[in-house]
């Protein structure tokens with residue numbers, strides 16, 4: 539199995555097709571802008587200059603998971619929230635998805651998961667026998683699909699929580715270090731599509747829905763560092779954490795949508811981290827950056 543950076547992107551393209559100019563994953567999406575406001579106590583937990591700022595401009599992107607740029611907004615796949623904030627000579631890229639577990643524990647399992655879902659030319663759908671064989675060999679690939687099957691898609695980008703799945707290492711004042719995952723909780727109540735909406739809404743509604751909401755209300759998220767309970771894996775993003783409390787890092791206020799160029803010439807990098815946050819040893823976290831760079835290079839040139 540090819541788990542090189544190009545191999546990871548090829549696996550995405552193999553399942554979702556190659557779409558010139560588009561991201562290999564989270565292909566459908568749009569840019570937005572906002573402000574990140576660190577919490578007063580954030581430096582106790584992540585002691586870097588970024589967390590000493592009052593308010594930092596944020597470059598944001600909302601997306602539908604998967605590499606199909608025409609995926610329906612109703613599909614039971616993950617939604618993505620990406621944020622880049624830069625201040626005090628530091629940059630923080632934060633990439634979150636709307637389920638608390640990823641679909642693979644390792645790059646090998648990532649490639650196998652996608653290969654098992656290459657559409658069967660006869661049906662246009664994954665071959666259930668191949669998915670079953672993947673599940674038998676890689677039980678880590680069963681958890682995210684089960685979470686997605688358990689509820690309809692979010693009714694708004696602003697009405698779902700988002701999760702980093704990967705753990706990070708935080709160093710706060712006094713050099714105390716702690717592992718944590720990152721969670722963004724929406725200001726708005728969590729809401730999924732009703733059975734009726736799942737049938738009747740058009741495939742494209744999330745962007746207009748957010749525009750209407752931005753005109754009427756404050757849209758935002760509170761960002762937390764979620765602490766692990768004993769036994770929560772620090773290395774495996776496919777497991778749901780039980781968690782042992784959370785520390786507020788700040789708030790992300792979304793102010794408006796932004797033109798295509800605001801976020802499409804850039805790539806959010808999972809290991810672009812500010813002082814106070816470092817990567818954990820999670821093998822998925824470390825496999826990501828180089829694959830994102832391959833995807834950027836392909837979408838800017840093909």
Ligand code: HEM
Pocket residue numbers: 546547550560561562563564567599600601618619620633634635640644645648701702703704775804805806822825826829830833834837
């Ligand atoms: C080995 C594991 C992974 C691989 C190979 C991978 C690959 C990719 C690629 C190639 C892109 C498109 C990058 C671009 O062209 O800008 C992407 C986007 C994205 N990925 Fe991953 N990914 C992995 C794991 C994860 C995990 C664990 C998360 C959990 C939060 C995640 C969340 C996202 C999000 C939110 C985006 C959209 C970024 C944007 O809005 O530009 N990915 N991924």
